[in-house]
Amino acid sequence: MTQYYNVEAVRKLFPVVEKMTYLDSGFQTPLSKPVKDALETFIKQSYETAGPKSIWIDRMESTRAKVAALLNAASEEIAFTKNTSEAMNIAANALPLKAGDNVLMVHGDHPNNAYAFLNLKKKGVEIRFIPMTEVVDAASFRPHIDANTKAISMSHVTFHAGHRFNIESVGQLCKEMSLYYVLDVMQAVGVVPIDAKKVGATFIGSGTHKGLLVPQGLGLLYWDKSRTELEPAYLATISVANPPADFIALPDDMAPAATAGRFELGNFNLPATHALGAALDLISEVGVEKIQAHCFDLGDRLIAGLDELGVRLVGPRDRAHRAPHIYVAALPAEEWIDFFASKDVRLSPERDGVRISLGMFNTEADIDRFLQVVKERNASEGRTTKAA
Ligand SMILES: Cc1ncc(COP(=O)(O)O)c(C=O)c1O
Known part of the structure; x- marks a missing residue:
């Protein structure tokens, strides 16, 4: 070989x-040795010095830059989440969908993506499933698009049979038909190269506990920063453009951050971002x-x-x-x-x-x-x- x-x-x-x-x-x-070492570094610092939080945050930002490099995105386009499900729910709820609109998905795709969108039925949004076939590409979706179709969401790689769907071709279709495009790359990331720009995705969501080599509890969300109309469903201090210096919320100044930070809420899973930094170094070295x-x-x-x-x-x-x-x-x-x-x-x-x-x-x-x-x-x- x-x-x-x-x-x-x-x-x-x-x-x-x-x-x-x-x-x-x-x-x-x-667990790999470099990831274990990164977690231990965090634990040691917390245990022995009660934690240099600003250094931990700097390390988290350097991990964010590494995630961006992996996806050919900018750092400002990457948010940290808890897992794939949270990323997909953030994405689904940020899309400006209204009653009567429809979203196309693939039947039998991962339920953590499907439920995020099925939950929009409460708003009157229709979720239509196209058949799962060996090849899924633009031609698979095209006949199902009508005037009310606003988005497509799908996995890059399927968990249950290892299909690798043609996400570039579907991306082209979304561009042509002005559809939002949301991808779940949980099974692909770290093993299959992903270029967010080439694919033309609006959002890309993933966890990090498979190909990204980190224990459960950390996820990623890519957001195409040119899509400034996409706003978060939830808000916290870190998600607003002008967080109040005196920690008193500003009811008249709640514009979301200009970065993907608009989709982040509260404190971060800092140990896991340390782990991910080490994992991404190993992945990029190989x-x-x-x-x-x-x-x-x-x-x-x-x-x-x-x-x-x-x-x-x-x-x-x-x-x-x-x-x-x-x-x-x-x-x-x-x-x-x-x-x-x-x-x-x-x-x-x-x-x-x-x-x-x-x-x-x-x-x-x-x-x-x-x-x-x-x-x-x-x-x-x-x-x-x-x-x-
Ligand atoms: C395609 C896909 N999406 C999502 C998940 C997991 O979702 P989460 O990261 O929310 O646990 C998996 C597998 O665990 C998966 O195969």
Whole structure:
């Protein structure tokens, strides 16, 4: 296999993956040494000095700049949130939608995106789901657009079968039809390169506990800062343009901040922003393009192995339409998931099988181990997997 980067050296930064076959980055990342160190730095400073808050805030701002660089955005276009769900809800409620308007989404896409928009039904906004097909692009949405369509929202990469939808093509369509465009990149970010400007997104939301290598509790929101008409549904001191110096709220001066800070509320998850800063350093050192290429190659090996075993791949096979790092094998989860656990192979149950999801530290040996476990069980039980 091509060595795009020193995978063995990266692997050493994630020591827990030596104790098991970890194929579950689409669920959550294992903790790496640099991220652990960053969290410990924060804890030590808080424990020993009661906390240099201004330094922590400076570090958070430097993390914000790193997020912006990752998405080809400006720092002022990045807000920190709690997770993807919060980012999608902020986005959905900032769009100037009224009764009778409609938003297009993809049926069966992640519910944390869907509910954020379905909740707008209270305002009389209609949510229309287009079918989930192997390829979703502008042509998939175009026939569903009418005069009342105001926005499209979708995932970049699907969690349940590893589709990688054509977000550039849908972005072009949104531009052409003057639609707002909201993306959930939770399963893509950190592994698939994302260029907010090229895509033409209005908002991009994500958590950080998968490809961005941070424990749960921190999310991101990109906001196209040229869309100044998009205002936050909630307000706090940090979200206004002129926060009162004397901490007495100014009822007549509540214009939102000129930056994505308008969507932020109160104090930040500072330990997690430290962690994310370290994670983004590691990701940029390795390079997202290289992580993607490495995962694609591992995916090719997995698909070839599944073919040999007669196990169907659930999502798209073609590199043009599949995510590099998320694969579902049609092995019924209720029959297989405990078995994999008993063999120290960590993966997730999914709608149509078991999900193998990869991170920058995975190797060919991890793929081979997964395939070997399937092969041995089938041999010992005298079954073929063709019917699965
Ligand atoms: C596409 C997608 N969106 C969102 C989430 C998670 O949402 P949150 O970050 O709010 O927990 C996941 C998986 O956990 C996901 O796969």
